[in-house]
Amino acid sequence: MTERAQAIGSKVEAFVRTIVAPYEKDPRCGSHGPSDDLVQELRARARQAGVLTPHILEDGDHLTQCETAHVLIRSGLSPLGPLACNTAAPDEGNMYLIGKVGSAAQKAHFLAPMVAGDTRSAFFMTEPAGEGGAGSDPSMMKTTARPEGDRWVINGRKAFITGAQGAGVGIVMARTDPGDGKMAATMFLVDLPDPAIRIERVLETIDSSMPGGHAIVAIDDLSVPADAILGAAHEGFRYAQVRLSPARLSHCMRWLGACIRANEIATDYACRRHAFGKPLVDHEGVGFMLAENLIDLKQAELMIDWCADVLDTGSLGTLESSMAKVAVSEALMRIADRCVQVMGGTGVSGDTIVEQIFREIRAFRIYDGPTEVHKWSIAKSIKRRQGAQP
Template sequence: MTAGKVDAAAIAARVEAFVRDVVVLYEQDPRLGAHGPSEELVAELRAKAKAASVLTPHILEGGAHLTQVETAMVLKPSGLSPLGPVAVNTMAPDEGNMYLLGKVATDEQKARFLAPLIAGQARSAFFMTEPAADGGAGSDPSMMKTVCRLDGNHWVIDGRKAFITGAQGARVGIVMAKSDAGACLFLVDLPDPAIRIERVLDTIDSSMPGGHSIVAIENLRVPADQMLGAPGEGFALAQVRLSPARLSHCMRWHGAATRAHEIATAYACKREAFGKLLVDHEGVGFMLAENLIDLQQSALMIDWCASVLDAGSLGTAESSMAKVAVSEALMRVADRCVQVMGGTGVSGDTIVEQVFREIRAFRIYDGPTEVHKWSLAKKIKRDHLKGRAT
């Protein structure tokens, strides 16, 4: 079976029904904590997703991946609940890691590291970002301090990493380190005593299992055949993952913002103030109208970027534009939903306040808005000077 022969709309419909009918019922589950859902809850949700034939819906039997346009159709409804991507196995960082391994891993690496991720039996972590206090790599990976050196048929890695999503509880790790030849990517089995979680950070978001950790890597020995690609190819291979991963974030959080808008709309259509429904007050009605505009424009940006990626020509500029436009638009949507609902909007009685927190973090994760704008500004200057030269 190939991606071109599947009915992505039918897959998306099954995912939406599962999230709305099953996953939403877990949104007040006591196994949800500040650092994400517990491993027990993740396993329970994924068992139900598997029974409903919606587990890892973007990857088909045999390993074929849906096109990016088709992936958008599926990932948006998976995000209708903050728990949805966890339940159906479309959540970051696993979704991006599966995409990367599907593109660049050897057959042996896929069998060992990718297969358990696709089956929803394991979670993964991508070890790239480093602590700012160490002067390490954040939005600028060229500042990387984590190093690796060849020792016989093993690579030895030392360094510290920060904001590593899902490190706690992960079974598969992808570690970036700097060698004399340049950046390298390694596949590692987790847990490993050489990879020590110093602490799990308390952050504004709470949807991702394992939270976000600061990690120390000390004398980690990795067999040479667990390197992805060749020495020095780490940055190039990371881009294989990062550009589509930014777009996947946009897809999932579009679903979350859509759900928040639905909840705010229902609230405004039943709550009365000053003799009429809230929705009939121009200030509230206009906010909901603006939500529709932002949601539709975001969907168009996602679909355009996905089509460019499918055509094989997606660059960092396109993914940066999508990341900026969609994250900022969805932040406006989430903020308006909170405002429309007043006190209820800032309470935990609905998932609106969580969506607000999650999307606020999304404006930073995978590159802050300002970094992407700076990158685009450099491209504008470069293209202008190139045009003058010719």
């Protein structure tokens, strides 16, 4: 690991453990995530500590994916850590995408305030399942964008849009017609709020770490200029892959940090709590669970490092990120579940952060592609490779 990443990671870890963790009991943490005033308070403290948006350097350069892993794992030691340090989803992935394909004007208008931690963003891709819209299969997208003179008009409905409530920047993905009979999509950058983008309701979900929660959104005759197109028209599906592989790996990084913390809490509990004449850790059933946690934690770390190394070669890493998402999310679910089990009744209570981490990890197995979809994608890759054999 590079010296700069080690230095940044150490500062981030110290900040999250000492400054951020005490906020976990703050009443401004609600079922739809922390309030925006809490987020801004935390970011002010991160700015003061020199750990705001630590994965993007002062000259605008981005840490490598391997370096980013070292830093984001440490920001994830508290569910509030990524929000405080401005490394959270969906902002981290949106910043990455705008930085890769945005114009100079778009970077100045949209990216700069995001990097500064002054505004949040939302990524409008997923659509309501009951209407047959896009979910894990983006080719089912029903939201449309049609050109009208020198503008585009967008109509549709979106679902599970993280952080839409309170966001200042939106990336809207819609079907467009390139005129060649093929299906295409285009991404548009928009200022929020906009009266044409209406939040119908914020869903009640198992997780509660992301400000604004997850919303159902109606888009009615949203009119945007041509320069709102992010990158080039009709390239939305390709840009989605540019964003999604690093973004799903970043999820793995942050939630690995959370499970490291959960395991620390469960281990401390097992070493202090006595039952049947000895500490819980001395009972084989408990000690073995903690041993399995260490194994899964190390395997998850190595899987993340391997995939990050692939992405650092310039590869899209689609296959590798799917493999990492499956392996890490499933391993972290086992870890979080064991932590709850080791702690018994305390584990399912809000007395520690373990209960929330368990809920967040359960949602993570679905977000950014369910385990089963990634396995299906891996299987298709296996078939393609086998078909190429003589």
